[in-house]
Amino acid sequence: MARVTWWPLFGITRRLTERRRYSTETAVKPVGRLFRRSFFVYPIDVGNSNALNIEVAALRTPQYNIHRFGIFFTDTPRHADLLLVLGRPTAKTWGPLQETIAQLPRPFGILHLYEPFPPASQLTEAELPNLIACVEGVPSAEELLALLRTASGGGR
Amino acid sequence: MNRLLGIIETPAAPIDLVQAEGAVEACAAGTVEVQTAPGQSDGVRALLADRNRLLGNGASRGEGVFDFRYGPFTGGYPEAGVFHLHTYGERILSVEIDLAYKHRAIEASMAGATIEEGLRWAEAVCGNFAFAHSLAYCRAVESALGIAVTRADQRLRLIGLELERVYNHILVKARLAQAAAQKVLDAHLYALFEEALRLNSLFSGSRLLAGANRIGGIASAAGGVPAAAARGSTAADSLAHGVRELRSRFSRLYESSLSNRNYLDRLHLIAVVDPELAYEYSLTGPSLRASGVAVDLRTSEALFEGFAPFTKAEGDALARMELRSEEALQSCDIILEQLSALKAEGEAGMHEDRLPGTAARASGAGVGAAESPSGTIAWRIEVDEGRIRSAYVSTPSFFGFRIFAEAITGHIFTDFPFALDSFGLSFADAAR
Numbered sequence: 001m002a003r004v005t006w007w008p009l010f011g012i013t014r015r016l017t018e019r020r021r022y023s024t025e026t027a028v029k030p031v032g033r034l035f036r037r038s039f040f041v042y043p044i045d046v047g048n049s050n051a052l053n054i055e056v057a058a059l060r061t062p063q064y065n066i067h068r069f070g071i072f073f074t075d076t077p078r079h080a081d082l083l084l085v086l087g088r089p090t091a092k093t094w095g096p097l098q099e100t101i102a103q104l105p106r107p108f109g110i111l112h113l114y115e116p117f118p119p120a121s122q123l124t125e126a127e128l129p130n131l132i133a134c135v136e137g138v139p140s141a142e143e144l145l146a147l148l149r150t151a152s153g154g155g156r
Numbered sequence: 157m158n159r160l161l162g163i164i165e166t167p168a169a170p171i172d173l174v175q176a177e178g179a180v181e182a183c184a185a186g187t188v189e190v191q192t193a194p195g196q197s198d199g200v201r202a203l204l205a206d207r208n209r210l211l212g213n214g215a216s217r218g219e220g221v222f223d224f225r226y227g228p229f230t231g232g233y234p235e236a237g238v239f240h241l242h243t244y245g246e247r248i249l250s251v252e253i254d255l256a257y258k259h260r261a262i263e264a265s266m267a268g269a270t271i272e273e274g275l276r277w278a279e280a281v282c283g284n285f286a287f288a289h290s291l292a293y294c295r296a297v298e299s300a301l302g303i304a305v306t307r308a309d310q311r312l313r314l315i316g317l318e319l320e321r322v323y324n325h326i327l328v329k330a331r332l333a334q335a336a337a338q339k340v341l342d343a344h345l346y347a348l349f350e351e352a353l354r355l356n357s358l359f360s361g362s363r364l365l366a367g368a369n370r371i372g373g374i375a376s377a378a379g380g381v382p383a384a385a386a387r388g389s390t391a392a393d394s395l396a397h398g399v400r401e402l403r404s405r406f407s408r409l410y411e412s413s414l415s416n417r418n419y420l421d422r423l424h425l426i427a428v429v430d431p432e433l434a435y436e437y438s439l440t441g442p443s444l445r446a447s448g449v450a451v452d453l454r455t456s457e458a459l460f461e462g463f464a465p466f467t468k469a470e471g472d473a474l475a476r477m478e479l480r481s482e483e484a485l486q487s488c489d490i491i492l493e494q495l496s497a498l499k500a501e502g503e504a505g506m507h508e509d510r511l512p513g514t515a516a517r518a519s520g521a522g523v524g525a526a527e528s529p530s531g532t533i534a535w536r537i538e539v540d541e542g543r544i545r546s547a548y549v550s551t552p553s554f555f556g557f558r559i560f561a562e563a564i565t566g567h568i569f570t571d572f573p574f575a576l577d578s579f580g581l582s583f584a585d586a587a588r
Contacts, residue, residue, distance in 0.1 A: 007338075007340045007341070007412075007416065008340065010340050010341075010344065010412065011340070011344055016343075016344075016347050042231075043234075044229045044236070045229075045234060045235050045236045046236060047236060047257070047258055047260060048283070048584070049279075049280045049281065049282055049283040049286075049584050050235065050282050050283035050284050050582055050584040050585075051283025051284070051286070051364050051366065052283070053234045053235060053283070054283060054284050054327075054353075054364060055363070055364075056234070057234065057327065057346075057349070058349065058350050058353055058363075060346060061346040061347055061349060061350040062343050062344075062346065062347045063347060063350050064350075074231070075230075075231020075232070076231060090236075090257060090258065090259060090260060092228075092256050092257045092259075093228060093236055093257050096228050096229055096236075096257075100229055115280070117276045117277075117279075117280055118260075118265065118277070118280065138283075138364065138366070140357075140363055141350065141353075
């Protein structure tokens with residue numbers, strides 16, 4: 001195959017973004033209609049096995065192209081509309097997690113994803129304020145996108 | 157030369173977990189000679205004595221030197237862990253790494269669990285090495301209890317191991333491209349990463365190959381190739397087609413990326429790993445092979461006929477990136493070979509997903525190992541009447557972080573992501 005020497009043209013003929021309906025059965029309370037076209041998500045790992053981190057990484061792929069739905073990842077809690085908490089907090093991540101929540105601008109939502117193993121009880125709204133959903137399992141990137149779209153108030 | 161992978165405290169006498177060239181064995185402490193750092197007080201033995209303390213080369217002092225704390229939650233690194241970078245502003249003088257944020261005490265929690273629950277714990281160590289962990293764990297239990305694995309299941313396990321390598325290597329490359337702001341390369345590599353996850357799902361029903369292994373073979377309950385092979389369906393053909401497509405797209409991207417000087421300059425001569433030091437701290441996997449040492453557990457796999465590991469001489473981030481790319485291509489070839497061997501043999505190796513009744517109550521101790529995408533994963537399991545008495549896991553990221561601290565020292569902040577991502581390490585894996 002020919003070697004590419006000019007990157008801007010590489011693969012431009014191939015459409016990587018997929019057109020699908022992203023819908024979920026999970027009950028998610030939207031953060032607010034305000035965020036339908038601009039929804040900033042700050043994901044943090046508080047002690048998951050990395051499986052959830054990998055699925056979040058997969059959400060950044062061109063196949064999903066989340067920017068077309070107005071969903072963006074941000075690098076700081078101060079710009080975030082949604083805090084995506086990945087995993088069950090370990091003894092040492094509780095403190096930084098509370099501090100991160102304190103840095104979120106209002107209104108905000110928290111979406112908690114955690115792995116089914118090891119089994120433990122669900123976190124409550126007392127522990128995570130403005131909890132919009134608690135999801136057990138490792139959702140695929142496609143399911144994750146559906147969750148985020150619903151959380152942003154779009155996707156219907 | 158032998159590498160010390162772990163020191164296991166037992167009620168009787170401590171046991172050393174040692175990797176000779178292609179195999180991992182447990183032996184009484186001190187009976188096998190291992191490489192130690194000459195004249196260094198904190199060689200691998202001291203490192204392994206307490207795996208929960210700060211990992212690195214100490215806290216530098218001097219005029220204006222402070223501790224730049226990076227973590228546990230950052231926009232740049234996806235995992236919860238802390239790097240204490242000792243610096244006076246730009247140059248990194250020394251590094252201490254805190255794994256405690258990800259410590260889940262998995263080995264201790266496994267005591268008393270049944271061997272099947274233990275398998276779920278093993279997968280929970282590190283999600284992106286789930287297959288290598290579960291394979292090493294299953295091999296440890298199989299060796300402890302004398303359970304045989306059919307040839308077809310062994311081949312399916314090798315396919316799973318290589319699928320895991322392909323997606324992890326592509327992710328490492330994508331992160332490097334992202335750090336170098338190579339937007340086009342980055343986007344295409346991430347697209348291939350997603351394709352690789354879908355191939356995993358085609359193989360085992362799980363995008364991260366979770367639940368694919370079971371004690372005594374491969375699980376067919378989740379669907380995918382193992383289940384389909386029993387019914388003579390075409391899942392194996394679709395997988396082969398997908399792997400061929402992925403290989404061709406990846407190979408073209410890799411070739412093209414090598415013509416991009418902007419990109420290569422960011423990796424060239426970054427975080428050079430000295431093979432002597434790598435030996436002393438029991439480094440394994442692609443980071444070691446990129447320093448010219450051809451150690452790979454796959455050389456001793458019975459069904460990998462004619463396998464020869466790749467090596468690179470330079471030992472820098474560029475060599476590690478090139479090596480991982482070439483290994484990803486080699487892994488695609490291995491998957492295709494194993495799939496066609498499986499088809500040719502046509503052996504009905506699929507048994508019920510159930511342990512033989514006697515094994516569920518047997519006792520014994522065993523060691524199992526597998527070559528994960530970042531190096532040797534080894535489990536030692538003691539089983540007492542079907543329940544785990546003690547478990548120990550040696551993970552490649554633990555040694556990798558120690559070497560990373562050594563390799564990044566003397567570099568500046570901008571080199572940090574290239575150095576870190578080129579090692580392909582994971583806090584979950586290192587902290588257990």
